[in-house]
Amino acid sequence: MLTVSRIKNIQGRIAVPGDKSISHRALMLLAISEGRGRIKGFLRGADCLSTAACLRQLGVGFEERGNELIIDGRGLWGLEEPRGVLDVGNSGTTLRLLSGILAGQAFTSVITGDHSIQKRPMDRVAVPLRKMGAAIAGKDGRDLAPLVIQGRGLLGIDYTLPVASAQVKSAILLAGLYAEGETVVREVKPARNHTELMLACLGADIKTEGGKIGLKSSKLQACDIAVPGDLSSAAFFIAPAAAIKGSHLVVEGVGLNPTRTGLIDVLRRMGAAIELENVTERGGELRGDIVVRGRRLHGTVVEGEMVPRLIDEIPILAVAASQAEGITTVRGAEELRVKESDRISALAQELVRLGIDIQELPDGLQIKGPCSLRGAEVQSFGDHRMAMALAAAGLFSPEPVKVQGSECISVSFPGFAQLLAKIVKY
Numbered sequence: 427m428l429t430v431s432r433i434k435n436i437q438g439r440i441a442v443p444g445d446k447s448i449s450h451r452a453l454m455l456l457a458i459s460e461g462r463g464r465i466k467g468f469l470r471g472a473d474c475l476s477t478a479a480c481l482r483q484l485g486v487g488f489e490e491r492g493n494e495l496i497i498d499g500r501g502l503w504g505l506e507e508p509r510g511v512l513d514v515g516n517s518g519t520t521l522r523l524l525s526g527i528l529a530g531q532a533f534t535s536v537i538t539g540d541h542s543i544q545k546r547p548m549d550r551v552a553v554p555l556r557k558m559g560a561a562i563a564g565k566d567g568r569d570l571a572p573l574v575i576q577g578r579g580l581l582g583i584d585y586t587l588p589v590a591s592a593q594v595k596s597a598i599l600l601a602g603l604y605a606e607g608e609t610v611v612r613e614v615k616p617a618r619n620h621t622e623l624m625l626a627c628l629g630a631d632i633k634t635e636g637g638k639i640g641l642k643s644s645k646l647q648a649c650d651i652a653v654p655g656d657l658s659s660a661a662f663f664i665a666p667a668a669a670i671k672g673s674h675l676v677v678e679g680v681g682l683n684p685t686r687t688g689l690i691d692v693l694r695r696m697g698a699a700i701e702l703e704n705v706t707e708r709g710g711e712l713r714g715d716i717v718v719r720g721r722r723l724h725g726t727v728v729e730g731e732m733v734p735r736l737i738d739e740i741p742i743l744a745v746a747a748s749q750a751e752g753i754t755t756v757r758g759a760e761e762l763r764v765k766e767s768d769r770i771s772a773l774a775q776e777l778v779r780l781g782i783d784i785q786e787l788p789d790g791l792q793i794k795g796p797c798s799l800r801g802a803e804v805q806s807f808g809d810h811r812m813a814m815a816l817a818a819a820g821l822f823s824p825e826p827v828k829v830q831g832s833e834c835i836s837v838s839f840p841g842f843a844q845l846l847a848k849i850v851k852y
């Protein structure tokens with residue numbers, strides 16, 4: 427259990443662990459590349475360690491040297507048939523992205539994960555991968571994990587994504603590496619593009635034009651990958667610092683890919699003072715230092731194309747909105763219902779306990795601020811981002827906020843509580 431209560435403000439200069447999305451992709455793509463690759467800044471969180479464990483079962487070797495992870499790529503066709511069931515733990519990214527690779531193999535795999543994973547929709551990857559020629563069977567005839575994936579010779583498809591999902595887009599592109607002919611993915615609302623950028627760096631024949639991504643089967647050549655800090659982790663410090671007067675926080679070396687920076691744009695729209703410094707680019711990915719100074723915020727509306735740009739930050743945005751003057755509305759975010767928990771109902775249920783004026787909408791939330799928070803015992807629903815958002819809400823409560831089930835934070839942010847303790851001032 428993690429206990430947090432009111433602070434004076436946030437002060438400090440810190441770095442956060444590596445980006446989860448980029449760490450997963452670096453592991454998987456280097457595993458199927460030719461030659462040796464190094465990952466610097468790899469996130470040693472439970473989700474990415476699940477990806478590493480699954481790849482190990484597929485015959486991939488890793489070596490840790492200092493803070494570098496070294497991978498000997500097996501090439502597109504060098505993976506081995508796994509002996510047992512592949513277990514992704516809590517990681518939807520592992521299950522969905524790896525499904526794309528497994529669909530192209532000449533063997534059958536069974537892949538599953540924890541209780542939460544077994545409830546999450548997998549039809550979104552099974553349907554397009556079947557169109558490409560893979561045979562995929564879910565539990566009880568439904569597209570839920572465990573999935574049995576029978577690899578086959580695949581054919582490229584032209585597919586318009588029905589949901590803005592980088593996991594689905596990536597699964598199709600990874601399968602496309604094994605497919606005959608061109609694979610085209612069209613997105614209506616842009617989702618994070620780390621897979622496309624990394625594939626291009628590894629030499630894949632990939633082109634992006636507007637919302638259309640085209641990929642032709644191609645070998646990948648290993649290279650070194652530097653993972654920036656995870657903005658989705660930094661968000662749990664940035665949003666409270668932006669909302670508490672007198673705060674001054676610098677988070678160094680954070681990923682600033684524009685498909686991920688919606689939180690910064692929305693907080694600025696709410697009146698936040700946030701500057702970006704020392705911005706550089708590597709492998710198509712931007713990174714830089716984020717400088718936040720606390721101020722009184724005001725409410726805003728979040729909808730449309732903004733939603734995928736901050737989908738993982740909505741829990742912490744809801745907490746910041748509770749301190750803003752006026753109403754904040756989030757719409758078009760029904761995807762939140764199928765994350766590690768149903769984040770719309772979980773947020774509405776738990777934040778109300780803390781005295782936040784929050785209303786559940788079918789596709790989002792409405793928060794009326796500023797609210798005076800009170801202490802309570804709240805639950806994470808086994809969801810790392812819920813646990814961290816609730817802990818951050820505690821920073822505004824005069825009495826302790828006790829977050830039950832906070833162990834799940836290690837999924838994406840090992841060391842969260844220690845880093846938080848370093849920057850809070852009483």
Ligand code: S3P
Nearest residue numbers: 447519590591592593594737738
């Ligand atoms: C992720 C994509 C998003 C995000 C998740 C990580 C990724 O999910 O919520 O935390 O690494 O591709 P969806 O693809 O389901 O939107």
